[in-house]
Amino acid sequence: MSKQEKMPFVEALEAYKEQHFVPFHTPGHKIGVEAPQRLKDWMGPALPYDLGVMYALDDLHEPEGALKEAQDLTAELYGADHCWFSINGTTALIEAMVMGTVGPDETIIIPREAHRSVISGLVLSGAKPVYMDCQFDERWGIPLGVSLEDAVRTMEAHPEAKAILLVYPNYYGVGVDIVNIVKEAHKRGLIVLVDEAHGPHLPFDESLPIGAIEAGADLVAQSTHKSVGSLTQTSWLLGQGDMINKRRITQMHQMLQSTSPNYIFLASLDMARYQLATAGKALVSRTVELSLYLRNELHKISGVTTMEYRDIQDRVANYDCTKVLIDAKELGLTGIVFEQMLRKQRIEVELVQAHHILVLITIGDTKASVDALIKAVKTVSDEVLNGSYTTDRGLDGNFDVLSKDSAVLPEPVVRVTPRNAIYAHCEQVPLRDALHRIAGETIAYYPPGIPCVAVGEVISESVLQYIENRKALGYVPNGADDMTLETIWVLQE
Numbered sequence: 001m002s003k004q005e006k007m008p009f010v011e012a013l014e015a016y017k018e019q020h021f022v023p024f025h026t027p028g029h030k031i032g033v034e035a036p037q038r039l040k041d042w043m044g045p046a047l048p049y050d051l052g053v054m055y056a057l058d059d060l061h062e063p064e065g066a067l068k069e070a071q072d073l074t075a076e077l078y079g080a081d082h083c084w085f086s087i088n089g090t091t092a093l094i095e096a097m098v099m100g101t102v103g104p105d106e107t108i109i110i111p112r113e114a115h116r117s118v119i120s121g122l123v124l125s126g127a128k129p130v131y132m133d134c135q136f137d138e139r140w141g142i143p144l145g146v147s148l149e150d151a152v153r154t155m156e157a158h159p160e161a162k163a164i165l166l167v168y169p170n171y172y173g174v175g176v177d178i179v180n181i182v183k184e185a186h187k188r189g190l191i192v193l194v195d196e197a198h199g200p201h202l203p204f205d206e207s208l209p210i211g212a213i214e215a216g217a218d219l220v221a222q223s224t225h226k227s228v229g230s231l232t233q234t235s236w237l238l239g240q241g242d243m244i245n246k247r248r249i250t251q252m253h254q255m256l257q258s259t260s261p262n263y264i265f266l267a268s269l270d271m272a273r274y275q276l277a278t279a280g281k282a283l284v285s286r287t288v289e290l291s292l293y294l295r296n297e298l299h300k301i302s303g304v305t306t307m308e309y310r311d312i313q314d315r316v317a318n319y320d321c322t323k324v325l326i327d328a329k330e331l332g333l334t335g336i337v338f339e340q341m342l343r344k345q346r347i348e349v350e351l352v353q354a355h356h357i358l359v360l361i362t363i364g365d366t367k368a369s370v371d372a373l374i375k376a377v378k379t380v381s382d383e384v385l386n387g388s389y390t391t392d393r394g395l396d397g398n399f400d401v402l403s404k405d406s407a408v409l410p411e412p413v414v415r416v417t418p419r420n421a422i423y424a425h426c427e428q429v430p431l432r433d434a435l436h437r438i439a440g441e442t443i444a445y446y447p448p449g450i451p452c453v454a455v456g457e458v459i460s461e462s463v464l465q466y467i468e469n470r471k472a473l474g475y476v477p478n479g480a481d482d483m484t485l486e487t488i489w490v491l492q493e
Contacts, residue, residue: 003073004277009270012057012066013263017048026052026260051263060085060261061254070270071236077277078203080213080220080238082246084253087265090197090235091117092256093221095124097193097237099256100249101163101219102127105417109154109164112409113143115195116444116479118165119454122418130158131412135315140307140325141354143409143450144316145176152184163191168212168318169199171351171448172307172325172358175209175318182216191243192216197223197235201363202320204276204284209318218243227322227362228280230272234265283363290370291322291361297374298324301381303331307356322361326377329355331384336474338380341389345376351447410452410462416491421456425492431467431485434459440489442479445470449478459490 029035032047040047053059058067067085075083086093098121102108108127110118112134122129132154135144145167146154155161164185169175178194185192194212196202200222203211212220220238224230239249275283295306305327309319328338335352342349342357351358359373383389415438416424426440437459444451452470453463467485470477477485 004077004274006073007267007270007274008066008069008073009058010070010267010274013049013051013267016051016054016056025054046264049264049267052260054263057263060087060257060266061259067266070266070273073277074236074269074273075238077273078211078213078238080240082239082249084237084239084250085266085269086235086237086253086257087233087261088257089233090195090221090223091115091120093235093237093253094118094193094195095121096249096252096256097219097221098122098127098163098165099125099252100245101191101193104419107158107161109151109158109161109190111146111165111167112412113145113167113170113448113450114165115167115197116442116449116451116454118195119418119442119451123422123455124419126417126419128417129414130154130161131414134409136408137312137315140311140327141356142172142174142307142325143170144174144312145170146181147315148177148180148184148317151176151181155184155188155190159188161190163193165193165195166212166217167195169196169202169209169320169323171198171323173198173320173323174312174316175320177317178212178215178217179210179317186216186243191218193218194220196220198226198323199320200224200236200276201227201280201284201287201322204280205288207288208284208320208322213238213240219249224269224272227360228272229268229275229363231265231268234269234272236269287322287361287363287365290365290367291324293367294324294359294361294370294374295321298326298377301374301378302385303381304328304377305330324359324361325356326359327356328380331381333380333384334473341380341383342376345372345379347373347376409450410460410466412454413458413460414456415458416456418454418456421491426489427492428481428487428489431464431488434488434490435461435464437490437493440491441481443467443485443488444478445475446478451479459488 023030035047058065071083094117102125104126106127109130111132132146133150137144168178182192194217196212202208218241223235225232225234298306307325335354335356339349339352339357349357350360439453439455439457439459442451442454452466
């Protein structure tokens with residue numbers, strides 16, 4: 001039996017349970033004895049594994065035994081040197097990457113499509129962001145990431161930068177030219193950080209894009225719960241090479257993880273690694289086959305199109321086909337209405353934008369689940385085309401604002417570092433009076449959680465227009481004190 005066929009932390013946890021110690025420690029339900037009845041109904045067999053920090057097991061903050069072995073096996077599986085498990089999601093890992101590589105007033109290059117957790121990392125580290133331009137596809141209404149040329153141009157313009165952060169692949173499965181960007185960054189001595197939240201499955205099928213670790217990145221954060229088998233809120237961080245300071249990353253990781261980590265969450269990461277090591281290729285291969293089957297069947301439905309790699313390959317280097325963008329523009333539907341109609345068929349999607357919805361095909365999908373989606377999309381098409389559903393552009397949330405300008409993120413203008421801005425004296429003003437003021441809060445829309453304006457940035461005409469367009473389409477902001485965004489916090493002048 002190879003090392004990868006073991007689950008060291010899971011086995012240690014199970015062995016500890018079988019010793020039947022009488023607990024005089026947290027948690028208060030005492031291995032499930034007095035957990036709420038509904039919790040017992042939901043999780044009865046799992047409750048004895050819900051332990052606090054047990055010296056007989058291992059400590060997430062300074063792992064030395066079974067947990068360290070589990071992390072080392074994960075690093076080995078991906079070809080990395082180090083691995084850190086997270087029970088606080090990928091958000092905490094992205095923050096740890098940033099904090100572990102750049103400090104106050106040091107420069108980090110980030111893409112326009114960076115998740116709001118990157119801004120949080122900038123607040124915590126005190127670093128200065130420099131943005132790279134992001135390509136945008138007008139037909140599909142999606143970001144395509146930074147081009148190699150723009151990445152190099154930005155690095156050349158900012159030789160003081162210590163690190164560069166990439167999103168790879170993005171929410172839509174689009175991947176930048178990561179191999180060459182990493183090479184160019186390393187030539188200039190920059191540490192490469194990668195938000196690979198949507199890519200832990202990539203190394204397990206040759207038809208998928210190259211993984212970020214294989215491409216040479218230094219630190220890579222993956223949301224294992226998004227496309228592989230661990231529990232929601234769990235992730236891991238992979239690291240390699242001499243450019244990173246492992247101890248500093250560990251220190252930042254410690255700051256951002258609970259001091260009472262959930263052992264069931266940690267065990268699920270060990271289980272997910274084992275599943276990938278022993279069955280990953282078969283599972284991910286099946287996932288790819290299902291995504292191709294879905295695309296083929298959707299092409300047969302009138303008024304519905306899917307974005308394919310051939311549509312964007314002149315501008316992007318990689319594409320993950322398991323992220324399926326389904327567009328209903330020819331049916332005259334906005335993404336919002338398309339989603340509402342699918343929900344009536346008991347289909348829940350990942351993301352809504354412009355005229356499309358996005359679905360994720362993962363190792364948990366089956367032909368039955370994919371067939372249910374195909375049937376639902378066919379029902380929507382039939383209802384629109386046979387007149388049983390009449391598109392009402394007023395109900396669609398102002399169809400006319402679904403233009404390129406409504407989807408393109410505003411160009412960020414950084415005036416104050418996020419950390420200094422978050423601690424500055426602020427005032428709340430009407431949104432219409434905020435033009436040219438400096439934002440005192442970060443405003444994003446979920447999904448995908450990319451800020452349209454971050455704390456410390458100028459509120460430009462394009463920011464105000466973007467917010468008004470989102471309002472007209474019925475989107476709810478994330479990060480705003482005033483959820484109506486009639487008012488917004490700005491730095492005092």
